[in-house]
Amino acid sequence: MKNKKKILFVASEATPFIATGGLAEVVGSLSKTLVRRGDYDVRVVLPLYADIKPELRSQFTFLGNTTVPVAWRNQYCGFFRCEHDGVTYYFVDNEYYFKRKGLYGHFDDGERFAFFGRSIMELLPMVDFFPEVLHCHDWQAALALIYLKTIYCRTEKYRDIKTVFTIHNIEYQGKYSLDNLQWLFGIDAYYQGLVEYNGCINLMKGAIECCDRFTTVSPTYADEIKNPYFAHGLDAIIRRNEGKLIGILNGIDSDYYNPATDKAVYAVYDEKNLSPKAVCKEQLQRMLNLQVRPNTPIVAMITRLAAHKGLDLVTAVIDKALENDMQFVILGTGEGHYEHFFADLAARHPQQVAAVIAFNPELSRQIYSGADVFLMPSQSEPCGLAQMIASRYGTVALVRETGGLKDSIKPYGADGNGFTFANYNANDMLYVLKQALELYRDKAAWHTLIQKAMTTDFSWNVSAEGYNTLYNELISTN
Numbered sequence: 001m002k003n004k005k006k007i008l009f010v011a012s013e014a015t016p017f018i019a020t021g022g023l024a025e026v027v028g029s030l031s032k033t034l035v036r037r038g039d040y041d042v043r044v045v046l047p048l049y050a051d052i053k054p055e056l057r058s059q060f061t062f063l064g065n066t067t068v069p070v071a072w073r074n075q076y077c078g079f080f081r082c083e084h085d086g087v088t089y090y091f092v093d094n095e096y097y098f099k100r101k102g103l104y105g106h107f108d109d110g111e112r113f114a115f116f117g118r119s120i121m122e123l124l125p126m127v128d129f130f131p132e133v134l135h136c137h138d139w140q141a142a143l144a145l146i147y148l149k150t151i152y153c154r155t156e157k158y159r160d161i162k163t164v165f166t167i168h169n170i171e172y173q174g175k176y177s178l179d180n181l182q183w184l185f186g187i188d189a190y191y192q193g194l195v196e197y198n199g200c201i202n203l204m205k206g207a208i209e210c211c212d213r214f215t216t217v218s219p220t221y222a223d224e225i226k227n228p229y230f231a232h233g234l235d236a237i238i239r240r241n242e243g244k245l246i247g248i249l250n251g252i253d254s255d256y257y258n259p260a261t262d263k264a265v266y267a268v269y270d271e272k273n274l275s276p277k278a279v280c281k282e283q284l285q286r287m288l289n290l291q292v293r294p295n296t297p298i299v300a301m302i303t304r305l306a307a308h309k310g311l312d313l314v315t316a317v318i319d320k321a322l323e324n325d326m327q328f329v330i331l332g333t334g335e336g337h338y339e340h341f342f343a344d345l346a347a348r349h350p351q352q353v354a355a356v357i358a359f360n361p362e363l364s365r366q367i368y369s370g371a372d373v374f375l376m377p378s379q380s381e382p383c384g385l386a387q388m389i390a391s392r393y394g395t396v397a398l399v400r401e402t403g404g405l406k407d408s409i410k411p412y413g414a415d416g417n418g419f420t421f422a423n424y425n426a427n428d429m430l431y432v433l434k435q436a437l438e439l440y441r442d443k444a445a446w447h448t449l450i451q452k453a454m455t456t457d458f459s460w461n462v463s464a465e466g467y468n469t470l471y472n473e474l475i476s477t478n
């Protein structure tokens with residue numbers, strides 16, 4: 001244990017404990033990958049949400065409790081521990097803050113994550129783990145870093161902790177009224193300038209100012225957020241702190257997402273033996289009440305139904321696209337008008353379109369394995385994992401060239417592993433989709449493209465190296 005590099009991840013979700021999106025997968029699989037290298041002791045802190053399944057929760061052991069100051073109160077704070085895949089997880093318990101349905105969207109989220117941030121500083125002495133790098137993910141974890149730099153760093157053992165902040169999505173920044181600075185967040189007026197932005201408290205901005213280095217989840221997104229089109233108001237702050245910024249492409253958990261071993265798929269396969277993929281396709285068509293047509297390509301989307309996922313492009317041209325020999329499958333939940341649009345589309349084309357308005361990880365793997373083309377035309381995409389997962393299951397990605405989509409999918413041609421289009425334009429997307437549908441008819445070429453997609457290495461083994469280099473640099477400056 002002695003010489004291992006000590007890293008503490010702070011995040012609001014991590015697989016397998018609690019997940020609402022890609023953040024959870026990244027925290028769960030990156031920590032596991034670093035530990036597997038053998039030279040890391042990575043620990044992760046999460047809130048103890050009521051939504052964590054009892055079978056997981058029953059494995060936690062109670063460590064102790066203390067109180068932490070939040071607003072004008074001292075709040076109870078309990079700590080639990082559990083080990084998973086070699087990673088030590090800590091859970092912060094306070095039923096008033098976390099025994100609720102759902103993770104976010106409560107009226108007092110600012111206070112809840114102030115409590116969480118503060119509790120992390122109190123956890124370190126309790127478990128005697130003072131990391132070399134405190135690595136906070138997204139705004140919900142920003143206060144741990146801000147408290148370290150504004151309060152705790154005056155204490156000996158905290159002083160040398162280096163900090164990394166990762167932006168998974170710049171859209172969500174944690175903005176609160178400035179009135180809350182002292183009484184709620186407990187930040188001294190002296191530090192107002194660190195967290196204030198455009199007349200508000202902006203926790204993401206505070207973390208960017210306070211951290212030693214900050215990262216985004218793809219190199220292209222790191223560039224994009226210097227531009228107002230992508231930055232949701234923070235571009236000036238990003239540009240000012242550009243010297244601390246680095247983009248590292250996410251990986252996927254390639255053990256979990258493996259068509260050769262996945263228990264959810266109808267037939268297992270790999271790039272050398274692709275024929276069982278046809279079984280997956282047939283079963284998917286049956287299950288979704290689509291016409292069973294082995295030679296009709298299935299174009300699939302698995303997505304949150306949110307505008308920045310490029311759904312306006314899809315709604316604009318999907319009827320036109322359906323004039324071609326193709327089927328369309330969409331799985332996801334989100335904004336009501338999109339839910340209605342796709343439910344209506346399926347009602348109008350019952351044998352050609354299936355819309356499942358749900359969040360269903362098992363069905364998602366059946367779609368990844370059974371479909372032919374995976375559509376992801378996002379307007380912006382910090383990284384995106386679905387295009388990598390689809391590729392691993394031999395479903396060819398068709399993406400817009402933005403963020404991590406641009407960094408992971410290269411256009412069909414010499415070295416291409418998918419299809420891409422550049423402009424946020426529905427007809428450009430349709431044009432490339434038609435190219436894909438045409439290539440699908442050329443069985444040999446399509447087979448080669450599937451193999452190219454499946455053998456692209458999206459595992460963390462590549463991406464974790466970026467974090468390793470970053471941590472090494474920070475640790476060596478001590």
Ligand code: GLC
Nearest residue numbers: 022023168217382383384385
């Ligand atoms: C966010 C981003 C997504 C990224 C994920 C993990 O959900 O929107 O693009 O893949 O975080 O970093």
